Amino acid sequence: MxxxxxxxxxxxxxxxxxxxxxxxxxxxxxxxxxxxxxxxxxxxxxxxxxxxxxxxxxxxxxxxxxxxxxxxxxxxxxxxxxGPPSGRRPLDPLLWSDFFDQELYLDNPRAHEIVTHHVYLTLPLEKGPLFVTHHGAGSSGLSFAMLTSELRKALPNSGVLSLDARGHGETTVKNTGQFTMEGPLNLSLEILSQDLLDVIRLTQKKLSWSELPDMVFLGHSLGGAVTTDLASSGKMGDVLLGYAIFDVVEGSAIDALQSMQSYLSTRPRGFPSLSAGIEWHTRSRTLRNTTSARVSVPSLLCQENLPGSTSGDGRPWTWRTDLAATQPYWEGWFVGLSKKFLEAKGGKLLLLAGTDRLDKELMIGQMQGKYQLQVFPEAGHFIHEDQAEKTAMVVADFYRRNDRSALILPPKVGDLLRQKS
Structure with missing residues (x-):
């Protein structure tokens, strides 16, 4: 440069x-x-x-x-x-109306008592089937809430009728007449089976049904014994297509009764809140589906406000049903269950959480093809709550196999001969 x-x-x-x-x-x-x-x-x-x-x-x-x-x-x-910025907290209770269309209170006058049956109902549509459910001891009709939602997804025209047994949920029994009831309510198998039949007939009358829709019974534990007893009586006639029982077998159920009192003694006497009760059920693995626990557990508890109650210990929410007081009826619930299950008319489905629960009579029946067996090893005792979606799929397929409305029978020979002549 x-x-x-x-x-x-x-x-x-x-x-x-x-x-x-x-x-x-x-x-x-x-x-x-x-x-x-x-x-x-x-x-x-x-x-x-x-x-x-x-x-x-x-x-x-x-x-x-x-x-x-x-x-x-x-x-x-x-x-x-x-978590989500708004809405319910994870363990807050859910409403029954999130799962069913309506609830009914059905008065049932009997000798010396008036039973007001409380039921949850989702109506069947366009001649769809009605699944009638019965819960186990200590539970309630909301035990089938999640299954109801899943069944409507699998079978959009289906309905569900889920009752609270006497001494459970919101079903009440009022004594009348000169006799007084002492001790626990009568929870014998005969009484519970009659209650289930009455609920079906009272629902038909309440809704002005000219005839009952095709039905499938679903029963869990004690509920399985009740639905099987009614199915074996033949009182439902041809409207009963079949029945399914969840995690109940005669032999193992009777064996388990020996340790029932020990189990009940380990449960908390009460809870400070409904959310605490829900949390205990999920933490203890009694229920393995949090959503189902949020809707079913609140119906198992009631708030004790009576004078001299245990509400002062900071746990006002106590068990609604005193299971220990029902001990006199335990064995009668399950004796003869396997025989009735195999001999009753209609399709048969058994859902278990493990094959070790099968007794000898049911093993023989399974080998003879007398019923359908489905095992959910990942579920606990409350199969229909822990695995609601899978249970609904199995139940929907079970209904389709037993649905007579889709059958087209060939004409009778006599009718063909008359047509030719």
């Missing part, structure tokens, strides 16, 4: 402004924003995270990088996602 060119360049540079100052904060101090705050961030190896939402907890989990990138206070890089 010549001397003239150098002089010209220096003159031009002298006229330019000074370099702009560097930002006050260095790169390490710049805030970092996320394009999507909901993106899942995988932790680095050997990092431990807590549920603490504070910024100190977030930064402590990435101490090696705090001198490099500092997250914005409004975007905690390592904070765990929280």
């Amino acid at each position: 010549s001397n003239l060119q150098r002089s010209f360049a220096k003159a031009k540079l002298a006229g330019l402004p000074l370099d702009p100052p560097l930002p006050h904060s260095t790169f390490e101090e710049q805030e970092v924003t996320l394009e999507d705050p909901d993106d899942d961030l995988k932790p680095l190896p050997d990092q431990k995270f807590t549920d603490d939402d504070s910024s100190s907890a977030s930064s402590a989990s990435s101490a090696s990088s705090t001198g490099t990138i500092r997250p914005s206070p409004t975007n905690r890089l390592f904070a765990r996602p929280k």
Whole structure:
């Protein structure tokens, strides 16, 4: 470059402004924003995270990088996602109306007593089937809430009638006449079976049905014994297509009764709230489906407000049904169950949580193809609650196989001969 060119360049540079100052904060101090705050961030190896939402907890989990990138206070890089911002808390009770169309109170006058049966109902549509359910001891009609929703998905025209047995849920028994009832309610198999028949007939009368729809009985534990007893009586006639029982077998049920009192003694006497009761059922694995627990457990508890009650111990929510007081009826519920199950008219379905529950009579019947067996080893005793979707699929297929409305029978020989003549 010549001397003239150098002089010209220096003159031009002298006229330019000074370099702009560097930002006050260095790169390490710049805030970092996320394009999507909901993106899942995988932790680095050997990092431990807590549920603490504070910024100190977030930064402590990435101490090696705090001198490099500092997250914005409004975007905690390592904070765990929280639950839904609004709505019910995870263990809040759910309403029966989220699962059934309506509830009915059916008065049933009898000798020396008036029973007011409480039932939950979802009506069948366009000649769809009606599934009539009966819960186990200590439970309620809401035990079948989740199954009802899943059945409507599998069979959109189906209906469900789910009752509260006497001494359970909101069904009440009022004594009348000169006799007084002492001790626990009569929960004999004969009485419970008659109650189930009365509920079906009273529902038909209440809804002005000219005839009953095709039915399938579904019974869990004690409910399986009740539905099987009514099915074997033949009182339902041809409207009963079949019956399914959930996790109840005569032999294993009678064996389990020996330890029933021990089990009842380990249960909490009460709970401080309904949410605490729901939590105990899920933590103890009594119920393995949280959604089902949120709708069925509240009906198992009642708030004790009577003078001299145990509400002062901070656990006002106590068990609605005194199962220990029903011990005189336990054996009568299940004796002869296997024989009645195999001999009753109609399709038969047995759902179990394990094949070890089968007794000798049912093993022989299974080998002879007298009933359908389905095992859900991942479920607990409450199969229809723990595995509601799978149970609904099995029950829907069971109904389709026994649905007589889809059958087209060939004409009789006599009719063909008359047509030719």
